[in-house]
Amino acid sequence: MNLIIAPCLLGICQSTKDLEAEDIIQNLASQQEDGNYDDIFSAMLDYYKNPINLNNTSREELSNLYILSELQINSFLHHLEKYGELINEYELQSIENFDLETINLILPFIEVKKSSFRDGNQSFLERIKTEDNHSLLFRYARVLQTKEGFKKEKPIEKRYLGSPDKLYLRYKISRPRDFSFGFTLEKDPGENLIYKNKGPEFLSFHAALFNKGNIKSLVIGDFRIQQGQSLLLGGGFQLGKGSETITTTKRSSLGILPYNSVIESGFFRGIASSIQVSSNLLVTTFYSGKRIDGNLSVVTTDSIMEANQEFQSIVDNGFHRTINEVNKKSNIFQQDFGGIATFKKDHLEIGFTGIYSQFDKHFSKPINNYNQFEFRGRNNYNFGFNFNYGWQNFYFFGESAISRSGGKGLVTGFVSSLSKEVEFSLLVRDYQKTFHSFYGSAFGENYININEIGIYLGLKIRPSKKWLFTAYADQFKFPWLKYQVDAPSNGNEFLFRISHKPKRAIKIFAQVRYEKKGRNLKENLTKTDIVVPTSKINYWVNVDYKVNDNISLKSRIQFSSYEQMVRETGYALIQDINFKWRKFKLGTRFAIFDAGYDNRQYVYEKDVLGSFSIPAYFGTGARNYYLLSVKATRKIDFWFKYAYSIFQNTKTIGNNLEQIEGKIKSELKFQIRYKI
Amino acid sequence: MKKMLITLIHLILLAFNLSFGQELISESGGKAGGMANAVVTIHDSWGIFNNMAGISAQKTISPIVELQDLYGINAFRTISAGLVSPLRAGALGFGIQKYGNSSLNKQKFSFGYAHELAGVSLGFRGNLIQHHIEGWGNKIIPTFDIGVITQLTEKFWLGAQLFNISQSKISKDQEEMFPSFITLGISYRPLDILILNIESQKNIDNNPYLKFGLEYQVVNSVFIRTGINSESWRNYFGVGLSMKKIRVDYGLNSHAVLGLSHNLSMEFLLKTNSKPSKQQ
Numbered sequence: 001m002n003l004i005i006a007p008c009l010l011g012i013c014q015s016t017k018d019l020e021a022e023d024i025i026q027n028l029a030s031q032q033e034d035g036n037y038d039d040i041f042s043a044m045l046d047y048y049k050n051p052i053n054l055n056n057t058s059r060e061e062l063s064n065l066y067i068l069s070e071l072q073i074n075s076f077l078h079h080l081e082k083y084g085e086l087i088n089e090y091e092l093q094s095i096e097n098f099d100l101e102t103i104n105l106i107l108p109f110i111e112v113k114k115s116s117f118r119d120g121n122q123s124f125l126e127r128i129k130t131e132d133n134h135s136l137l138f139r140y141a142r143v144l145q146t147k148e149g150f151k152k153e154k155p156i157e158k159r160y161l162g163s164p165d166k167l168y169l170r171y172k173i174s175r176p177r178d179f180s181f182g183f184t185l186e187k188d189p190g191e192n193l194i195y196k197n198k199g200p201e202f203l204s205f206h207a208a209l210f211n212k213g214n215i216k217s218l219v220i221g222d223f224r225i226q227q228g229q230s231l232l233l234g235g236g237f238q239l240g241k242g243s244e245t246i247t248t249t250k251r252s253s254l255g256i257l258p259y260n261s262v263i264e265s266g267f268f269r270g271i272a273s274s275i276q277v278s279s280n281l282l283v284t285t286f287y288s289g290k291r292i293d294g295n296l297s298v299v300t301t302d303s304i305m306e307a308n309q310e311f312q313s314i315v316d317n318g319f320h321r322t323i324n325e326v327n328k329k330s331n332i333f334q335q336d337f338g339g340i341a342t343f344k345k346d347h348l349e350i351g352f353t354g355i356y357s358q359f360d361k362h363f364s365k366p367i368n369n370y371n372q373f374e375f376r377g378r379n380n381y382n383f384g385f386n387f388n389y390g391w392q393n394f395y396f397f398g399e400s401a402i403s404r405s406g407g408k409g410l411v412t413g414f415v416s417s418l419s420k421e422v423e424f425s426l427l428v429r430d431y432q433k434t435f436h437s438f439y440g441s442a443f444g445e446n447y448i449n450i451n452e453i454g455i456y457l458g459l460k461i462r463p464s465k466k467w468l469f470t471a472y473a474d475q476f477k478f479p480w481l482k483y484q485v486d487a488p489s490n491g492n493e494f495l496f497r498i499s500h501k502p503k504r505a506i507k508i509f510a511q512v513r514y515e516k517k518g519r520n521l522k523e524n525l526t527k528t529d530i531v532v533p534t535s536k537i538n539y540w541v542n543v544d545y546k547v548n549d550n551i552s553l554k555s556r557i558q559f560s561s562y563e564q565m566v567r568e569t570g571y572a573l574i575q576d577i578n579f580k581w582r583k584f585k586l587g588t589r590f591a592i593f594d595a596g597y598d599n600r601q602y603v604y605e606k607d608v609l610g611s612f613s614i615p616a617y618f619g620t621g622a623r624n625y626y627l628l629s630v631k632a633t634r635k636i637d638f639w640f641k642y643a644y645s646i647f648q649n650t651k652t653i654g655n656n657l658e659q660i661e662g663k664i665k666s667e668l669k670f671q672i673r674y675k676i
Numbered sequence: 677m678k679k680m681l682i683t684l685i686h687l688i689l690l691a692f693n694l695s696f697g698q699e700l701i702s703e704s705g706g707k708a709g710g711m712a713n714a715v716v717t718i719h720d721s722w723g724i725f726n727n728m729a730g731i732s733a734q735k736t737i738s739p740i741v742e743l744q745d746l747y748g749i750n751a752f753r754t755i756s757a758g759l760v761s762p763l764r765a766g767a768l769g770f771g772i773q774k775y776g777n778s779s780l781n782k783q784k785f786s787f788g789y790a791h792e793l794a795g796v797s798l799g800f801r802g803n804l805i806q807h808h809i810e811g812w813g814n815k816i817i818p819t820f821d822i823g824v825i826t827q828l829t830e831k832f833w834l835g836a837q838l839f840n841i842s843q844s845k846i847s848k849d850q851e852e853m854f855p856s857f858i859t860l861g862i863s864y865r866p867l868d869i870l871i872l873n874i875e876s877q878k879n880i881d882n883n884p885y886l887k888f889g890l891e892y893q894v895v896n897s898v899f900i901r902t903g904i905n906s907e908s909w910r911n912y913f914g915v916g917l918s919m920k921k922i923r924v925d926y927g928l929n930s931h932a933v934l935g936l937s938h939n940l941s942m943e944f945l946l947k948t949n950s951k952p953s954k955q956q
Contacts, residue, residue, distance in 0.1 A: 421866040455911050473904045490932045492909045
């Protein structure tokens with residue numbers, strides 16, 4: 001980055017864009033609890049590396065940044081319509097309802113270029129050759145203590161087959177709205193690098209072209225699809241309920257997305273294309289065939305034909321560390337194909353989706369009371385309808401779908417800017433107990449969209465630049481039993497957060513989150529399980545203080561209480577000190593915690609670029625980490641992380657094969673990125 | 677049999693923290709019914725049943741009527757009617773409410789006056805509440821309420837209501853009090869068309885709880901509302917139509933276990949007075 005001539009815009013110099021972007025992503029992330037955020041992180045990072053060209057963007061793209069309100073998006077599109085293309089970033093200040101705060105937030109993720117400028121006269125090959133966003137990334141991680149599963153003296157069926165190293169390699173070259181090629185190789189701790197002499201343990205590959213004539217996108221290899229409200233196809237990164245209470249409510253139809261994450265499930269492997277049939281109609285078709293892991297039923301007689309084979313469960317954690325786990329690998333062949341037709345006219349978008357999925361064996365999940373309505377069989381199909389409609393400051397959205405079983409799912413709502421200061425969202429969902437969607441991840445309390453009815457209200461108030469109030473209230477009902485909830489149950493949840501920014505360098509927030517749900521009574525001795533209300537309250541207080549250009553501090557207190565007949569509490573106190581000096585950045589953490597498992601404290605941790613962690617702190621102990629990142633040359637960056645936890649009152653850490661003797665667990669992580 | 681059933685349902689309600697005394701003390705009007713009863717800072721004719729100070733800015737002579745339906749059970753219905761009129765100084769109101777059926781019912785007669793002084797609206801109300809339970813008899817008790825509303829800053833309003841400050845007893849023998857409570861609320865109105873209310877209510881016998889309500893004027897004559905309270909986690913939704921001579925408000929709320937309740941009210945605007953008003 002050219003430090004001297006980089007223009008300083010609105011107080012943010014180009015040179016600090018890097019830092020700001022990482023901060024913003026981390027900020028967004030650090031507000032979240034549990035869940036898998038690798039995806040979100042990498043998607044935000046993608047936006048940072050491939051900024052949105054404001055002169056060539058869409059409502060979907062803008063809303064997917066999770067930063068702009070409906071009012072601001074409307075104002076922006078209106079501005080573009082009225083005055084034509086933006087000349088530069090400065091023009092953002094003249095757009096109605098845009099304030100400095102917002103502009104600073106989106107700056108790292110946007111750019112302003114004349115729409116004809118991008119593709120220029122360069123040929124496709126030249127564009128590939130000259131693309132900056134071209135890198136090779138290697139990561140290594142290892143727990144320094146020997147886990148039970150790595151002890152060589154144990155019999156082979158009771159230990160891990162591979163080494164305790166975690167290895168990751170990624171190659172990627174991409175240019176937004178033009179092309180993307182990449183592959184990812186990965187091995188988890190305990191896995192062998194090569195699986196049964198058949199190839200690498202995990203390999204993901206994609207080649208994608210965008211905007212070539214009528215072909216909007218064409219992807220070969222691994223991909224995901226994000227359509228409507230994610231009821232059938234939920235491929236994008238999505239935040240669920242959290243302190244961002246408005247923009248996370250709705251989802252956008254992003255279409256086909258190349259996949260290069262390392263989560264070994266939930267994606268498609270095959271081919272997909274989107275074709276612009278007419279100016280209003282976009283047609284997407286896809287086919288995917290991939291081997292997935294599963295638990296085959298024990299076959300007692302040889303007479304059973306291959307076609308009649310059954311499996312009891314799908315294993316989606318991607319671990320193949322023991323003989324038992326390796327035996328489950330890739331023994332089911334799943335095929336999916338489908339199509340989407342999307343009509344767009346003015347402020348209205350309507351989509352129709354159809355998917356057919358098939359296993360090569362019969363899925364016969366053992367029947368329990370709670371799961372008796374879940375999917376069983378060899379094939380499933382879904383049909384769905386989705387819409388978005390923008391009207392004044394309201395943005396309405398919805399999706400409904402039906403599965404082969406006849407089960408239906410519905411999710412609908414709106415987000416709105418009621419005034420400059422107030423944003424409001426409402427979402428209603430009803431997923432029947434017989435609704436089966438393999439790739440859906442629509443808004444909900446349950447992990448999958450089944451057996452749930454709920455109403456969500458979100459509110460965000462910014463009465464002044466220094467204050468921000470966010471809140472949500474969600475009520476839900478589970479009409480059928482759930483895992484470890486042996487009766488129809490209901491519950492509710494709310495969150496309230498006050499954020500205060502007295503100065504530019506100081507950010508403070510306090511948050512309370514309350515959740516009450518029905519759960520089986522623990523340690524119950526009667527024959528029938530009893531469902532009792534179980535509540536959890538989390539309190540967070542967080543202060544971020546940027547002392548100067550070199551030092552920033554973060555202090556956090558997390559306290560929670562868990563109550564099921566008796567009340568238990570847990571807490572974590574966290575102090576981060578981050579240094580920055582020339583090409584070096586050092587992030588450190590000192591944390592103390594005392595919490596039972598029910599009160600485990602999810603705390604965001606800084607990690608090597610592209611990796612992401614919100615570990616749960618529980619037990620009694622302390623945790624430290626040191627994360628060093630160095631921009632060694634123009635082409636090479638590297639990261640080094642050392643973290644350790646010390647536990648009190650214990651002789652071992654973890655369970656079963658993951659067990660470590662002693663009180664200390666330490667991890668080492670190294671990453672290097674080479675820009676080609 | 678029917679009586680037994682009703683008694684049983686009353687007992688169930690009791691278990692859900694909705695005691696007998698709760699009836700006829702909760703807020704009235706379709707507007708309140710659409711925004712979780714968070715209306716302690718609102719100026720309108722429904723002040724005669726809600727925060728008495730609310731009628732201080734009355735511009736019209738307004739007859740009002742309302743039907744509240746609780747969980748779709750006839751015996752739990754409340755019917756209200758009232759009349760509010762501006763005076764040369766302040767405003768006067770009269771209201772009557774009836775709850776229940778022939779086996780158990782309550783009636784409430786209210787009479788109140790409100791006036792604005794130095795930016796503070798003050799309201800006073802006297803009530804006579806008649807309890808009737810078949811085979812038990814009648815009992816009439818008087819209660820007294822006070823309400824205050826004031827504008828704090830350009831965008832913030834404050835409201836307070838003291839209900840039954842006289843702490844009247846229902847029965848001398850059993851020392852049972854008629855419920856007394858305090859409601860305190862703040863209203864945030866960033867625009868003329870948007871109202872956000874947050875209120876805390878503390879009943880002498882129960883834990884305090886929060887009410888949140890929102891009203892938004894979608895177009896000139898149409899209002900939408902929503903709200904939630906932390907007592908029973910009920911979601912409230914409402915819609916209002918405001919025409920030249922008539923206002924219609926409808927509110928709906930859903931209790932996770934007991935189901936839906938409805939609230940429909942009408943206000944007639946008879947004679948306009950030229951007196952300036954706080955209400956837009």
